[in-house]
Amino acid sequence: MFSGIVEAMAEVVAIEHELDNIHFTLTCPFAQELHIDQSVAHNGVCLTVTRQEGDTYTTTAMRETLLRSNLGGLRVGDKVNVERSMLMNGRLDGHIVQGHVDTTARCVKREDAAGSVIFTFAYDVEAEWVRRGYFTVDKGSVTVNGVSLTVCEPTANSFAVNIIPYTLEHTNFGQIEEGSVVNLEFDILGKYIARLQSLS
Secondary structure (H helix, E strand, O other): OEOOOOOEEEEEEEEEEEOOEEEEEEEOOOHHHOOOOOEEEEOOEEEEEEEEEOOEEEEEEOHHHHHHOOHHHOOOOOEEEEEEOOOOOOOOOOOOEOOOOOEEEEEEEEEEOOOOEEEEEEOOOOHHHHHOOOOOOOOOEEEEOOEEEEOEOOOOOEEEEEEOHHHHHHOHHHHOOOOOEEEEEEOHHHHHHHHHHHHO
16 A cells, blocks of 8 residues: 655666566665565556565566556666555545556646646546546546646546645656656546445
């Protein structure tokens, strides 16, 4: 379980393909504190630490994860938003994030807005997914590349988010341009409500 409050950016230092899996080796400020079996969100994707050596660690993404996320497009040198699992005795500064990416979206617009930057993202929509709660609502929560954000101007297949300078500097939002592909996790509360309604 995560909160969508990014702790740091990790840099990909090595990539190894093994059958349908990809092993990513990364370095980040808290790499030496990690241990095998620990969960870390990478661009919002919960992955397990499989190896830890000095200031690097390795994690593995399987085929399903690669199909649903942007991790398959990572290259050595890329920056990834990372967050360790949430402490149960801490404040929930973002929202409840599972680390289970639902789909990807593409940035279709980036515009400066007098002290912040507005990003608009579009994603493919399927009627069945909408019935299951995979959508955004105005002022609701959404996770983009592991960052907990507030939704603005939602449509059937798009939404906007307003990013402050601090977030631009401390996450990989600073590298997102029109055409960039990002990971989305829709709010789990909406999914549960949709499921409950389908059973009544």
